[in-house]
Amino acid sequence: MKKYEELLVSLRQVIRAIDLYSKKLSKETGLTSPQLLVLLSIAEHDDAMVKEVAKTINLSSATITSIVDRLEKRGLVTRKRSTTDKRKVGISLTDEGKEIIKDSPKPLQDHFIARFEAMQEWEQSQMLATMQRISTMMDAEDLDASPVLEVGQIDQH
Template sequence: MEKYEELLLALRKVIRATDLYSKKLNKLTGLTAPQLLILREISFAEDGITASAVAQNITLSPATVSNVIDRLEQRELITRTRSTTDRRRVELTLTEQGRERLAAAPRPLQEDFIERFHALQDWEQSQLLAAMQRIAAMMDAHQLEAAEVLEVGTYEPPESDK
């Protein structure tokens, strides 16, 4: 097998792991990965957070975040409240149902990934970062919108992939 084929195979495995986890997440919690990511971000803000701050913190476009927030509000997982001190500001908070759904959600893969990444030597971390940035550029993906965190959790590969 050519090296480029091995690299593309490894990328497909990462994509497949992401997709499998997203399906598992949706089945277990009824949430998509972006919905879970946004719920987690809202939960970190004790006094509420604006949609634009959520978008900035998770590096997704405001339009994408707004659409997801609309769906979360319709499902009564979050509430929007106009600020009493600044009427232009609309703050997002979790409802009790939103907190319960978030608590029942599995741990995101980025937490496992970060632990494993930090266990690497500094030079290995730099090498992986440079390689992935180069791959993104080679695939004309360096300018695509993406969250700073992976939107997946622990992955159990199927028997056929082991």
């Protein structure tokens, strides 16, 4: 196998690892990862509008609507139409919703960071330099990205 192929393979493995972890997370909480993301987003900003949530986690309003449907059915969130602007709908966590996210496990990057920080200083620098170089080589350095490990878009401030 050519070297660049191996490189692409390990890249895919990384992507897959991130993906698998989020699935594992889902099993533990009984929520799918988009559901968890929505809950966390609402926890940060109570009484959030559908559109705000959509923007925060970079999904369409339609998708948020359907996820909120399910969360509402499970009694984790409530909807309340705004009185000042009747087009808007505020979403809030129920007590049960708050309870669930309270003991949801850490996201992958926390574990990864721990390992990274355990490395030698020079190793860290080298790893960073390499990763940045790959990013540059893919013309990706100008892309907006947050330090959150999720596959598929999320959170671009």
